[in-house]
Structure formats: C-alpha cells, structure tokens
Amino acid sequence: MTVIDNNDAAMNKIQKIISNKKGVIKLSLSACVHCSICSDSCFLFNSHNCDPTYTPSYKAINSIGRIYKKKGRISDDEYKEIGHLIWDKCVLCMRCYCPVGISIPILISAARSICREKGIYRTYDGNGES
Amino acid sequence: MIKAKRKPLDEIFNMVKDYSRILCVGCGACTSVCLAGGQRETEILTQELSECFSQKGQRVEFSVFVTERQCNAEYLADIEDMVKEHDCIISTACGVGVQYLAEKYESKPVFPALNTMFIGLDRDIAFFEERCRTCGNCKLGYTGGICPVTCCAKSLLNGPCSGTNADGSCEVSRDVPCAWNKIYERLKAQNRLENILPIQPPMDWIDKGPASFIQSGYEKRYRK
Numbered sequence: 001m002t003v004i005d006n007n008d009a010a011m012n013k014i015q016k017i018i019s020n021k022k023g024v025i026k027l028s029l030s031a032c033v034h035c036s037i038c039s040d041s042c043f044l045f046n047s048h049n050c051d052p053t054y055t056p057s058y059k060a061i062n063s064i065g066r067i068y069k070k071k072g073r074i075s076d077d078e079y080k081e082i083g084h085l086i087w088d089k090c091v092l093c094m095r096c097y098c099p100v101g102i103s104i105p106i107l108i109s110a111a112r113s114i115c116r117e118k119g120i121y122r123t124y125d126g127n128g129e130s
Numbered sequence: 131m132i133k134a135k136r137k138p139l140d141e142i143f144n145m146v147k148d149y150s151r152i153l154c155v156g157c158g159a160c161t162s163v164c165l166a167g168g169q170r171e172t173e174i175l176t177q178e179l180s181e182c183f184s185q186k187g188q189r190v191e192f193s194v195f196v197t198e199r200q201c202n203a204e205y206l207a208d209i210e211d212m213v214k215e216h217d218c219i220i221s222t223a224c225g226v227g228v229q230y231l232a233e234k235y236e237s238k239p240v241f242p243a244l245n246t247m248f249i250g251l252d253r254d255i256a257f258f259e260e261r262c263r264t265c266g267n268c269k270l271g272y273t274g275g276i277c278p279v280t281c282c283a284k285s286l287l288n289g290p291c292s293g294t295n296a297d298g299s300c301e302v303s304r305d306v307p308c309a310w311n312k313i314y315e316r317l318k319a320q321n322r323l324e325n326i327l328p329i330q331p332p333m334d335w336i337d338k339g340p341a342s343f344i345q346s347g348y349e350k351r352y353r354k
Contacts, residue, residue: 020211092158092198109198109205112158116196121169124162125255 013117014072021110025068028102032057038104041097044089054089056096056104063111072114083120086111132160132224133258134167134244136175143182145241146218149190152179153216154243155209155231156196157223165256166244167222169196175222175243200227206234213238266341267333272325274316279333281309287330289313 018025038056039045045054052058063082067074074082086108094105115121136142146152154172161167176192183190195212198205200223213219218239221228224246232240248260263280269287270277279285283302289310293301298315300306317323344352 020208094202094204103204105198106204109208112198113195113208116169121196122162123170124168125165 010117010119011072014067014114017110017113017117018068018072021064021106022068024103024106025064025110028107029061029065029068031100031102032061032098033100035099038096038098041095043093043095044091053085056090057098057102059085059090060102060104060107060111064107064114067111067114076118079115079118079120082111083115086115087122131163131249131252132226133164133247133250133260134161134224135247136166136171136222136244137242139178139182142175142220142241142243143179146179146220147183147186147188149217149239150188151191151216152176152193152218152220153209153212154192154194154220154222155200156194157200157221157227158196158198159201159223161223161227161244162196163252164258167224169194172196172222175220179220200224201230203230203234206230265333265335269330272330273313274320274322274325276309276313276316278309278313281307281312286310287333 034057036055036057039050039052039054042054042056045051045056048054063086066078066082090108092105092108096104098104112121154176156162156169156172157167158169161171162169165171172194176194180190180192193212193216195209197208200206200221213235216238218241219231219235220241220243221231222243223231224244225242226246228240228242232238247258249262249264250258250260253259260280261277263277263285265279269279278287278289282289283300283306284291290308291301291310294308294311295301295304297304298308298311300308313326314323317325
C-alpha cells in the first residue's frame with residue numbers, strides 16, 4: 001500500500017518551493033522533447049555504460065517532474081527513490097547541455113530542496129535518512 | 131575538497147544574539163561532505179542556538195535552507211525571498227560561501243558558523259588531512275607527489291632543513307613526519323632522486339591577494 005505522509009509543516013514548505021519554481025518547472029517539462037542530447041554531456045552517463053537512468057532529462061523528469069505532477073503528494077518510498085536518483089546519479093556539476101535551453105541543474109536542485117523538507121538527503125557518514 | 135569545522139556555539143550565539151529572525155543557510159557541497167554544514171548539521175545548529183536563546187528568555191524565529199552550492203549565483207537565488215523575511219543570515223558554508231552571500235545580500239548581516247580549515251583528503255569518515263595550500267605553483271611532479279608547501283613545517287622548496295630527527299620526524303614534533311625525508315625516500319624508491327637536485331627558485335606567492343583566473347579556452351567569453 002502506498003503511504004502518503006501529509007505532515008503539514010513539511011508539505012507547506014514543499015508547496016512553497018513548488019509554487020516558487022512553478023514557472024520554470026512547467027516550462028521545462030513541456031519544452032523537453034526527449035531528444036537525449038543532454039546525455040552526451042553527462043560524465044556519469046558516459047562512465048556508467050550509457051545507462052539511460054543517468055540521462056540528465058530522465059533525472060529531472062523522474063524527480064521534480066514526478067513531484068510537480070502530484071503536487072508533492074507522493075509516498076515516502078517514492079521520495080526515497082527520487083532521493084537516490086538525484087543524489088547518487090547526479091553531482092550537480094552543471095555541465096549538462098540542453099539544445100532547447102532547459103536548466104537541468106535548477107530542476108534537480110529544486111527536487112533536492114523538496115526532498116530535504118521530507119528529511120531525505122545525503123549524509124556522508126552512513127548515518128541518517130538517505 | 132574544502133574542509134571546515136563548526137565554530138564554538140558561544141561564538142556563533144554572540145554574533146547573532148541581537149537578532150530575532152535568523153535564516154541559517156547550509157551548503158550542499160564541500161561542507162556537507164565534511165559533515166560541518168549540510169542539512170543535518172544546520173538543523174542541529176539551529177536547535178542548539180534556539181536553546182541558547184530560550185535560556186536567555188528570548189524568543190527567536192529560525193528558518194533553515196540548504197542551497198546546493200553557496201559559491202554559485204544560480205543556487206543562491208533560491209533563498210532570495212527568505213532573506214527578505216529575516217534579520218540576519220548564518221552561513222554554514224566555507225568562507226567563500228559566506229562572502230558570496232554577504233556580497234549578494236549587502237543589506238543583511240551575514241555570520242559564519244564555520245571555520246574554513248583547509249583543502250584536504252578524507253582519511254576516514256569525519257577524519258581529514260590537509261594536503262594543499264593552493265599556492266598556485268604546484269611542485270608535486272618533482273617531489274614524488276608529496277607537497278613540501280603543505281607538509282613541511284617551514285614550507286621549504288629546497289629541503290630538508292637540518293631539523294630532521296633520526297626517526298624521520300620533524301623537529302617541531304615527533305608526531306609530524308619530515309616532509310622532505312618522505313620526499314627523499316619516495317623518490318629514491320622510484321629512482322628519481324635527480325628531481326630534487328636542482329635548486330628551486332622562490333615561490334611566486336600569487337595567492338597572497340584575492341586571485342581570480344579564467345580557465346584556458348574561455349578567455350573570449352570574458353574579454354572586454
């Protein structure tokens with residue numbers, strides 16, 4: 001069963017982040033033509049045998065795209081999956097190139113901010129939530 | 131990466147004790163990795179500061195936000211609205227992040243919560259060792275990959291001095307290995323001792339002032 005935690009304080013903050021970034025998220029999601037040209041510029045994509053889940057657009061669509069479409073109301077497990085995608089598969093080096101001009105790092109950083117509000121983030125010492 | 135350490139709580143509290151709406155801005159880059167200024171550390175800091183204010187009978191409103199990188203304008207834009215709603219900012223980034231915040235939000239007092247220590251390696255979890263002083267004139271190619279500027283107590287480019295103990299330690303402490311002894315031993319093992327025979331000229335200390343540089347190939351972008 002999918003459990004959605006509706007912790008008000010966290011959800012309010014998440015809604016605020018979504019609302020602040022709504023313009024850029026909406027425009028970016030609709031402007032992406034799935035050309036996958038951005039994958040060429042991602043060193044993680046290239047160093048992981050061209051695994052499509054490392055494609056920058058995939059990471060953006062499956063993180064902030066997923067959160068945005070459901071207005072932040074997704075399960076904790078889904079947030080954890082997103083956390084894995086945006087911390088383990090992206091270092092925010094800002095080198096990804098989009099021919100349409102979408103700023104993928106800005107989208108991923110918005111997803112990270114939202115995950116932090118849910119207590120999901122990289123801790124670097126093996127202890128903690130993510 | 132840059133390594134930093136949190137300042138004593140009293141010092142941070144003294145800096146912000148006259149403010150009532152405080153924004154704590156963490157950094158998702160180096161200071162998160164060195165366990166000093168990420169989400170968790172920033173939240174802990176606000177809890178501890180909150181306790182300090184409570185003991186003084188003061189009620190203070192805290193907000194926490196972690197930017198991906200405080201040294202990058204794109205990520206700083208995320209806190210623009212929050213900055214307006216607060217009296218001051220505490221930064222848990224390195225000195226660069228603090229200065230960039232202060233530059234971007236000139237009217238707001240910005241206080242550092244960390245002491246930026248050095249550029250170092252991760253020996254283990256939360257155990258870091260200094261390895262580079264960013265002198266801008268790397269000699270590692272001649273010194274067997276051991277930095278004399280960082281690891282020699284006197285930063286000698288033509289060592290060793292006469293202060294090496296018989297056990298290979300430095301005269302400043304038996305616990306500190308003599309960098310030049312290590313350089314000698316490593317080059318000897320690699321049969322490259324001739325690397326340290328020529329006298330090295332004095333260092334051009336280009337990082338004495340605030341330096342800036344443009345990566346090779348990008349000059350046109352910034353030419354006026």
